[in-house]
Amino acid sequence: MNRDVKDLVKRLTLHPSDLGGPSYMQMIREREEVASVLEGQVAWIARVERARDPRSEAAVERERDAFKAGVAYAEVLARQEKQPDLTDIGAVYQIAHDGFEGEVIGSYRTREGKDGVVLQQVGTRVVHVYGCKWLQK
Numbered sequence: 001m002n003r004d005v006k007d008l009v010k011r012l013t014l015h016p017s018d019l020g021g022p023s024y025m026q027m028i029r030e031r032e033e034v035a036s037v038l039e040g041q042v043a044w045i046a047r048v049e050r051a052r053d054p055r056s057e058a059a060v061e062r063e064r065d066a067f068k069a070g071v072a073y074a075e076v077l078a079r080q081e082k083q084p085d086l087t088d089i090g091a092v093y094q095i096a097h098d099g100f101e102g103e104v105i106g107s108y109r110t111r112e113g114k115d116g117v118v119l120q121q122v123g124t125r126v127v128h129v130y131g132c133k134w135l136q137k
Helices: 003-013 024-052 057-079
Strands: 092-095 101-109 115-121 127-131
Touching: 003 024, 092 115, 092 127, 101 127
Parallel strands: none
Antiparallel strands: 092 101, 101 115, 115 127
């Protein structure tokens, strides 16, 4: 223990009624100072322990929550209707409502965020664009 700490401990053990003891106000200030230093030390120890053991309970809990959220998201995606792969250049789609059959030559996304494909009619130069909801292989 260094000299400053020994002096502080000695002063803290004195009561205001002791000879050479602190005034009540001084005693309160010193104890507040010590409490502040102790809080800082406790926080520092906690940081060191977390750095030494990254698998703390909080870290494990965060990983568990992230894993559960990921599993839930994967289940939602699995339940959703499979959307066509818009990067599948050359795939042929039949459009049910108008009978158009075409080969994918490109894709697009509108400003509103809707995806679709550019189809060139099989055997012709005719090109149409369709949103994903209209596509069936």
